[in-house]
Amino acid sequence: xxxxxxxVLITLLLGTFIALMDTTIVNIAIPEILDYFSCSLSVxxxxxxxxxxxxxxxxxxxxxxxxxxxxxxxxxxxxxxxTITSLLAxxxxxxxxxxxxxxxxxxxxxxxxxxxxxxxxxxxxKEKKGLIxxxxxxxxxxxxxxxxxxxGVLTDKINWQSIFYINIPIGILTVIxxxxxxxxxxxxxxxKRIDFLGMITLSxxxxxxxxxxxxxxxxxxxxxxILTLFAVSFIFIIGFLFIESKTSEPMVxxxxxxxxxxxFSSLTLFIVGxxxxxxxxLITLLLxxxxxxxxxxxxxxxxSLAFSSMITSIISGKFSDRYGGxxxxxxxMIGLMMTTYLYGNVHFDSSVSEVIIxxxxxxxxxxxxxxPAMGSAIRQVPNEKVGIASGIINMMRxxxxxxxxxxxxxxxxxxxxxxxxxxxxxxxQMVEQNTVFDDNAKKEIIHNIQTANGTSQPKNxxxxxxxxxxxxxxxxxxxxxxxxxxxxxxQKQKEEAxxxxxxxxxxxxxxxxxxxxxxxxFASWIVALGVLFALFSDxxxxxxxxxxxxxxxx
Numbered sequence: 001x002x003x004x005x006x007x008v009l010i011t012l013l014l015g016t017f018i019a020l021m022d023t024t025i026v027n028i029a030i031p032e033i034l035d036y037f038s039c040s041l042s043v044x045x046x047x048x049x050x051x052x053x054x055x056x057x058x059x060x061x062x063x064x065x066x067x068x069x070x071x072x073x074x075x076x077x078x079x080x081x082x083t084i085t086s087l088l089a090x091x092x093x094x095x096x097x098x099x100x101x102x103x104x105x106x107x108x109x110x111x112x113x114x115x116x117x118x119x120x121x122x123x124x125x126k127e128k129k130g131l132i133x134x135x136x137x138x139x140x141x142x143x144x145x146x147x148x149x150x151x152g153v154l155t156d157k158i159n160w161q162s163i164f165y166i167n168i169p170i171g172i173l174t175v176i177x178x179x180x181x182x183x184x185x186x187x188x189x190x191x192k193r194i195d196f197l198g199m200i201t202l203s204x205x206x207x208x209x210x211x212x213x214x215x216x217x218x219x220x221x222x223x224x225x226i227l228t229l230f231a232v233s234f235i236f237i238i239g240f241l242f243i244e245s246k247t248s249e250p251m252v253x254x255x256x257x258x259x260x261x262x263x264f265s266s267l268t269l270f271i272v273g274x275x276x277x278x279x280x281x282l283i284t285l286l287l288x289x290x291x292x293x294x295x296x297x298x299x300x301x302x303x304s305l306a307f308s309s310m311i312t313s314i315i316s317g318k319f320s321d322r323y324g325g326x327x328x329x330x331x332x333m334i335g336l337m338m339t340t341y342l343y344g345n346v347h348f349d350s351s352v353s354e355v356i357i358x359x360x361x362x363x364x365x366x367x368x369x370x371x372p373a374m375g376s377a378i379r380q381v382p383n384e385k386v387g388i389a390s391g392i393i394n395m396m397r398x399x400x401x402x403x404x405x406x407x408x409x410x411x412x413x414x415x416x417x418x419x420x421x422x423x424x425x426x427x428x429q430m431v432e433q434n435t436v437f438d439d440n441a442k443k444e445i446i447h448n449i450q451t452a453n454g455t456s457q458p459k460n461x462x463x464x465x466x467x468x469x470x471x472x473x474x475x476x477x478x479x480x481x482x483x484x485x486x487x488x489x490x491q492k493q494k495e496e497a498x499x500x501x502x503x504x505x506x507x508x509x510x511x512x513x514x515x516x517x518x519x520x521x522f523a524s525w526i527v528a529l530g531v532l533f534a535l536f537s538d539x540x541x542x543x544x545x546x547x548x549x550x551x552x553x554x
Contacts, residue, residue, distance in 0.1 A: 004181055005123050009132070011177040012116040015079055016136065017143045018167050018174075019109035023052055024147030024280075026102075028295045029160040036160065037095040046099050049214050054106035055113075056398035057206045061199050063114040063391025064251045067187035068194070071115040071387060076178050078111025083171030090164035114391040117374070121386060122185045127321060130375050134317015137370030138310040141363075145280065145306030149299035156296060187384040191249045198243050198251035205236035210399060213406035217413060252388060256381065262389065264536040265377035266396045268329055271530030272369055273400025275336050275523065277408050280305070282523075283343060283355065285412075286516050290348040290509055291355075304356050308363030309370070317371025320538075325372030325379075329534035332368030337531060339365060341524035344517040348509045369534070376538035407526075408519055415515035423511040424449050427504045434500065445500065 026033075026048050034044045066074035085105040092098035120132050154162040212229035219225045244250040257263055280302060287298040316328040339362040346355060374393060381389045431445045478486050 007177060007181045008123060009120055009135075011174055011182065012075075012120050013135070013139050014170055014174045014177075015075060015112045016116050017139055018170050019078075019082065019112040020140055020143035021147045021150070022105065022109065022167070023048075023055065024144050025151040025163050026051070026147075028148045028151040028299060029155045029163055032155055032160040033095075033098070037098070039095045043095060043099075047102050050099050050103040051106035051109070052398070052402065053207065053210050053214065054103045055109050056210050056395060056402065057203050058107050058110035059114050059395040059398065060202060060206075060252065060388065060391040062111045063388045064190075064195070064199070066111075066115045066118075067384075067387040068190045068192055070184045070186050071119050072178065072182050072184045074111050075115045075119065075182070076175055078108045078115075079171050079174050079178065081105075081108035082112065083168055083175070086164045086167035086171065090161040114394050115387060117378075117390045118387040119182070119185055121378075123183075130321030130371065131314065131318040133375045133378075134314045134320075134371030137317060137374055138313035138367065141309045141313065141366060141370060142306040145303050145309075148284070148295070149303045152296035152299045187387060189384050193249045195243075195247060195249060195251040198240060198247065201236045201240040201243060202251065205233045205240055206395070206399070208233035208236070210402045213399075213402040216406045217410045221410065252392070253385065256385060256389060256392070259380050260536060261376050261380045261538050262378070264533050265325070265329075265373045265538065266393055267533040268333065268369065268373045268530050268537050269377070269393055270396040270400040271333070271527060271533060272336070272366065272373070273397040274404035274407075275340060275527040275530065276366070276401060277404035277523070281405060282408060282412070282516065282519060283346075283359070286343075286346060286348075287355070290513055290516070291350070291352075293352075301352060301356060302359060305359040305363040305366070308360040309367040310363075312364045312367030313371045314367075316368045317375060320372035320375050325376035325538040326535065328368050328372035329376065329537050330531060332365045332372075333527065333530040333534045335365030335368065336362060337524050337527040340527050341521055344520035344524070346516075346520075348513050369530075373534070373537060379538070404523075404526075408523055411522055412515055412519040415518050416512055419511035419515050420508065423507045427507050430503065430507075431500065434496070445497075449504070 030044055030047065033047060034040075037044070062074060062078070082105055085101045085108060089098055089101040089105060092101060117133070117136055120136065121129050124132050150166075151163050154160075154166065208229045212226050212233065215229075216226050241254070244252055244254055284298045284302055287293040287301060288295060293301065312332075316325075316332075320328050339358050342358055346358070377393050378386050378389050427449050428446050431442055431449070434442065474486055474490075475483055
């Protein structure tokens with residue numbers, strides 16, 4: 001491969017890296033942004049949700065426009081818009097403007113990501129395509145996993161604005177390289193006629209679907225609000241399919257869905273997107289809430305998943321061209337299912353090394369899936385349709401992640417509420433049986449337990465203050481001869497308060513841990529569906545070639 005093509009591949013990887021990194025880089029800076037703008041958590045969470053929503057909704061639309069009018073044009077447009085909105089997001093003086101620029105930034109990322117693969121595959125020989133897809137998959141995983149780590153370092157060492165400003169030099173370099181070295185490619189069979197009805201109906205359907213997933217945990221899955229969004233999404237999906245089947249120049253040729261390997265590989269990647277939630281979001285929550293790691297420490301630990309995935313992604317991508325992707329994807333899905341289940345055995349006093357081993361195993365499994373599944377998805381697709389196929393693949397993975405977050409956070413939250421109530425009952429029973437506290441102290445502790453909000457542990461600061469206050473009152477009316485005895489009695493209560501606090505904290509952690517365990521094990525059964533999809537995700541290229549030769553002879 002000549003130097004010019006290598007530069008083009010590096011340019012594409014840079015664009016992919018910043019676009020996918022920004023899906024997660026903001027997560028760790030949310031508390032800083034919340035304090036800076038003095039707004040509610042429900043509002044500031046849209047800094048992430050808005051980006052991911054516009055990204056998922058516009059992936060297929062951007063892919064189609066790139067196929068029609070030029071992938072290089074759309075790529076450069078996306079990078080320029082992404083760079084400008086990064087600057088404006090960092091300069092935002094209100095939460096409203098930040099949310100606006102993040103949504104536009106997500107739309108620009110949708111112009112970048114799906115066009116990179118068809119441009120890359122267009123410049124490499126056929127025997128190198130699997131390797132390129134493997135490298136693409138490796139960098140995609142690395143970008144998303146390194147987001148929280150890089151975001152934590154920048155927020156901690158500089159400020160939250162720097163997580164946006166870091167995109168500017170990378171964006172400028174990418175645009176310059178693209179203009180100089182990249183050639184224009186497009187789908188020569190596509191007309192220039194824009195399928196506006198198809199774009200509008202699909203965008204509304206995807207918006208309502210992903211928005212429903214984003215709000216389901218807060219509103220409730222059976223609330224009229226969420227059910228209405230699902231109903232609207234369903235209606236517009238049906239409308240989209242009807243329009244595409246009737247129009248002469250459809251946005252998405254439905255015959256793509258009839259290609260078995262494309263459909264099953266897309267479903268496999270959908271499950272991967274869903275399952276990835278357990279290896280990133282949930283394990284990060286467990287590390288910070290139960291194992292008492294800082295966000296930065298948690299980001300560093302979770303990054304081991306990304307680095308390990310790069311190893312198998314590149315290797316499996318290369319060999320799937322020769323042997324097909326079925327067994328790579330299937331073994332990877334089995335590994336992902338097993339590691340997701342084993343996360344359920346992680347305890348709050350487990351060692352960090354145990355978690356890292358599981359994360360590395362997850363990464364190796366993901367690497368076996370990503371490259372081969374992407375290769376399987378597009379191997380049977382006509383070359384000129386790789387662009388729109390790439391958009392569909394990325395959309396499936398993004399929607400899978402949105403659904404995974406919605407389902408698993410709902411399950412975790414519901415179980416946590418129930419288990420915390422059990423912890424409260426056990427804690428109250430323990431206090432009632434205590435022989436050191438007097439009745440007033442017991443009442444104060446029980447009151448603190450009953451009024452603890454959500455999953456927060458009851459605090460005993462007020463109890464210690466009350467013990468001190470009562471000690472002073474009694475000492476004021478106690479003869480000197482008995483004061484030492486009174487002090488010893490109250491000292492015992494203070495020491496007991498600290499012991500009881502630790503016991504209650506242990507109770508809470510144990511029951512919250514149970515909630516995480518159930519959620520991980522539930523997720524593993526969802527991931528098991530991916531094993532079935534992976535089994536039908538590809539055909540052996542050698543056997544296919546022999547079959548084609550026989551057909552050609554006859």
